[in-house]
Amino acid sequence: MSAVDISVDVGQRIGARLGDFGRFRGDAEDVMDDALLSFREDLQAVWPVDTGTSLQGWDTFVDGLVLVLRNAVEYASFVHVAGDDTPIVEYLDAQAQTYARQAATELRGLLARARREAGAQAPLFGARGVQRPSLASVIGSAIFRATAQAFDRRGARTRLRERFPDQPIGRATSRRRDRVR
Numbered sequence: 001m002s003a004v005d006i007s008v009d010v011g012q013r014i015g016a017r018l019g020d021f022g023r024f025r026g027d028a029e030d031v032m033d034d035a036l037l038s039f040r041e042d043l044q045a046v047w048p049v050d051t052g053t054s055l056q057g058w059d060t061f062v063d064g065l066v067l068v069l070r071n072a073v074e075y076a077s078f079v080h081v082a083g084d085d086t087p088i089v090e091y092l093d094a095q096a097q098t099y100a101r102q103a104a105t106e107l108r109g110l111l112a113r114a115r116r117e118a119g120a121q122a123p124l125f126g127a128r129g130v131q132r133p134s135l136a137s138v139i140g141s142a143i144f145r146a147t148a149q150a151f152d153r154r155g156a157r158t159r160l161r162e163r164f165p166d167q168p169i170g171r172a173t174s175r176r177r178d179r180v181r
Contacts, residue, residue: 002078003148004071006093008100010035011065014108018064021107022114031106032062035099039069042095046088047079054079059144063137065107069096072147075156 010032011017021028040060047055057073069092080087160169 002074002076003144004069004076004089005144006069006089006096008067008069008096009065010067010100010103010107013100013104014065014111016065016107016111020114021110022117024110024114027110028065028107029062031103031110032065032067035103036060036062036067038099039067039092039096043092046081046091048081048088059140061140063134063140066137067096067100067103068137068140070144072144072150074148 018025018028043058043060047058049055054071054073054076057071057076058069059071060067060069062068077089078087079089157169
């Protein structure tokens, strides 16, 4: 499968859940939203526009303290800038890790403040406690897997032939165009 999933669990890195932030929960959500916004800006800046399907295929959102960054289009992991064979996903993965580190630093400060204010009421076990995945996470993961499997079952040419039945699609068309020039 060539789908892309570079989701990052910032909560696991700092050993906390969103509920651990107490009255600073809104601030923690803002930190995660800022990290997501920075990723989206990078994505828009570097992803080639001529691959509109794969650009529209990006599903980016925050689920608690997890940055969910994925693309179910089958060729998304191979997209690169013309003249450079390095997939853009490698750059985006590195950027996502950078934004996650920055968010973790800010969240550690908020978590320390929340624990100082809450005293003994703050959970001491953080991520080691039993946690159920959120409903949004379960549904989102199922939809992502189903979409990725659908792209794998029917290749790009098959989908293009179904969408544009009267147009020739494939290698023969490319060769014919090269001869005409």
